[in-house]
Amino acid sequence: MPVLSATGLTKRYGQLAAVAGIDLAVAKGECFGLLGPNGAGKTTTLRLLLGLVEPDGGEIRLLGQPVPGQARRARQRVGVVPQVDNLDPDFTVRENLLVYGRYFGLRDRAIEARIPALLEFAGLAHRAEAPIATLSGGMKRRLTLARALVNDPELVFLDEPTTGLDPQARHRLWQGLRRLKAQGKTLILTTHFMEEAERLCDRVAIMDHGRIIAEGSPRALIERHIEPLVVEVYGETAGQWADAFGQHLCQRLERAGESVFCYTSDGAALLENLRQHANLEVTHRPANLEDVFLKLTGRELRD
Amino acid sequence: MKHFRAPRLSLRFVPVWRRNFLVWRKLAIPSMLGNLADPMLYMLGLGYGLGALLPDVGGMPYLTFLAGGTVAYSTMNSATFETLYSGFSRMHVQKTWDAILNTPLTLDDVLLGEWIWAASKALLSGLAILAIVWTLGLERSFWVSLWIIPVVILTGLCFSGMGLAMNAISPNYDFFLYYFTLVITPMVLLCGVFYPVSQLPEALQRVSAWLPLAHAIELVRPLIQGQMPQQAGLHAFALCAWGGAGFWLGLGLTRRRLLS
Numbered sequence: 317m318p319v320l321s322a323t324g325l326t327k328r329y330g331q332l333a334a335v336a337g338i339d340l341a342v343a344k345g346e347c348f349g350l351l352g353p354n355g356a357g358k359t360t361t362l363r364l365l366l367g368l369v370e371p372d373g374g375e376i377r378l379l380g381q382p383v384p385g386q387a388r389r390a391r392q393r394v395g396v397v398p399q400v401d402n403l404d405p406d407f408t409v410r411e412n413l414l415v416y417g418r419y420f421g422l423r424d425r426a427i428e429a430r431i432p433a434l435l436e437f438a439g440l441a442h443r444a445e446a447p448i449a450t451l452s453g454g455m456k457r458r459l460t461l462a463r464a465l466v467n468d469p470e471l472v473f474l475d476e477p478t479t480g481l482d483p484q485a486r487h488r489l490w491q492g493l494r495r496l497k498a499q500g501k502t503l504i505l506t507t508h509f510m511e512e513a514e515r516l517c518d519r520v521a522i523m524d525h526g527r528i529i530a531e532g533s534p535r536a537l538i539e540r541h542i543e544p545l546v547v548e549v550y551g552e553t554a555g556q557w558a559d560a561f562g563q564h565l566c567q568r569l570e571r572a573g574e575s576v577f578c579y580t581s582d583g584a585a586l587l588e589n590l591r592q593h594a595n596l597e598v599t600h601r602p603a604n605l606e607d608v609f610l611k612l613t614g615r616e617l618r619d
Numbered sequence: 620m621k622h623f624r625a626p627r628l629s630l631r632f633v634p635v636w637r638r639n640f641l642v643w644r645k646l647a648i649p650s651m652l653g654n655l656a657d658p659m660l661y662m663l664g665l666g667y668g669l670g671a672l673l674p675d676v677g678g679m680p681y682l683t684f685l686a687g688g689t690v691a692y693s694t695m696n697s698a699t700f701e702t703l704y705s706g707f708s709r710m711h712v713q714k715t716w717d718a719i720l721n722t723p724l725t726l727d728d729v730l731l732g733e734w735i736w737a738a739s740k741a742l743l744s745g746l747a748i749l750a751i752v753w754t755l756g757l758e759r760s761f762w763v764s765l766w767i768i769p770v771v772i773l774t775g776l777c778f779s780g781m782g783l784a785m786n787a788i789s790p791n792y793d794f795f796l797y798y799f800t801l802v803i804t805p806m807v808l809l810c811g812v813f814y815p816v817s818q819l820p821e822a823l824q825r826v827s828a829w830l831p832l833a834h835a836i837e838l839v840r841p842l843i844q845g846q847m848p849q850q851a852g853l854h855a856f857a858l859c860a861w862g863g864a865g866f867w868l869g870l871g872l873t874r875r876r877l878l879s
Contacts (some may be wrong), residue, residue: 403711404715420723
């Protein structure tokens with residue numbers, strides 16, 4: 317029995333179908349990633365799942381409750397980390413947790429009892445009385461995550477949780493998310509960092525133009541859609557090399573500016589050939605989720 | 620039109636009210652200075668300065684006349700500023716309402732909390748002027764003047780409701796100038812705060828009779844004079860109607876703004 321399911325979910329804005337009929341099912345304790353370029357419909361999907369927007373079609377069940385009909389009851393047991401920080405700037409760290417807990421109908425004493433553990437989780441135990449303006453970006457994100465846990469939710473939605481963070485802060489947040497997974501909480505996150513999805517998610521769905529175009533574990537998606545080895549070739553003459561040799565030596569070849577991406581399951585002949593072209597820079601690596609993403613959603617910019 | 624479905628009101632608004640109260644407590648002194656001292660200074664300055672030059676106005680000393688108008692005026696101002704500037708900060712700039720909507724609370728709860736909160740602040744402003752009235756002994760009967768308190772509550776709800784409708788359609792802070800210049804200021808001049816409405820041309824008097832501030836003043840002024848107002852039910856109904864319509868419209872427009 318999934319903790320979250322959606323079937324035939326649709327949301328239109330005028331002519332544009334922001335969400336064009338998607339099906340989702342997330343099992344308890346799973347980390348599920350919703351990936352997609354900007355404007356793919358990820359955030360609209362999250363808002364639909366939380367019951368903040370009424371769908372034009374389809375059905376949603378969240379923790380056993382029909383949404384949006386009983387969204388209020390479902391949200392009682394859900395935590396949300398929004399894309400944009402909306403901590404209360406007039407309050408201290410502790411007050412932010414206290415005031416947020418009240419929205420769930422929790423008594424002050426019950427919230428106060430949870431605050432030390434939440435602060436410890438966020439690594440902010442020593443900053444309990446600090447005003448929000450004095451926190452770093454990473455601290456604010458961690459506090460936002462801790463705030464989402466104030467009601468001890470079974471399921472946590474995270475909308476691009478690490479956008480704008482430096483690598484240290486991002487790794488620290490990932491640790492927190494792994495701890496939540498270990499506690500058996502279900503996580504649903506949107507991201508466009510493929511590395512994040514590959515590290516954290518048991519299963520991902522790639523969305524584009526309001527539809528889910530691929531779904532599965534990161535490993536399975538890579539195996540299904542991409543040749544296992546990627547050779548990247550850079551240099552002024554990379555294009556000529558691709559015309560002369562690349563075409564025959566790779567199973568699939570993509571060009572982007574002065575770079576050529578060769579996808580292959582056996583790189584021996586290819587690498588041998590490249591050794592004779594010393595003017596080209598070459599890196600080879602195993603295929604990853606980003607390769608799948610770029611193959612499926614294309615390399616054009618989405619602004 | 621689904622956004623304009625009837626409001627669903629419940630006690631779940633209380634944590635929203637408490638949130639605003641906690642912020643206010645931290646900033647109480649500057650907030651009170653702005654909200655309370657300003658109308659007080661105008662009332663005393665004009666009341667004594669101008670009042671010394673005038674005979675009785677509306678059958679009472681000018682300071683007493685002005686006090687009745689200022690109670691209503693100050694309540695209106697406080698409710699309006701809270702729902703416009705502070706409300707807009709919470710809705711649009713700090714995204715406080717978005718954060719709350721991710722919890723079991725709904726937008727109906729949030730707006731009800733904001734409505735009652737703004738009316739609470741307005742009550743404080745009205746009471747501050749009333750305290751001056753009592754201190755200076757301007758009221759004819761203390762017990763009758765206590766009826767001013769429920770009038771102030773209604774007046775606060777009226778202008779908070781209207782303010783929420785304005786807030787819902789505002790793209791930025793500058794937009795509120797339209798409301799002040801086109802609605803609030805004309806209302807102050809048409810509704811008998813500084814001089815009796817009977818001084819106005821008849822056409823303007825007819826306009827005035829529809830305006831909520833006029834109804835508030837029609838209630839407060841006799842109560843200071845120790846009399847029960849005539850047509851009290853009509854005036855109270857007008858305040859409820861403006862405030863209720865404003866709140867409903869504001870809620871519908873805010874649903875359209877945040878939940879689509």
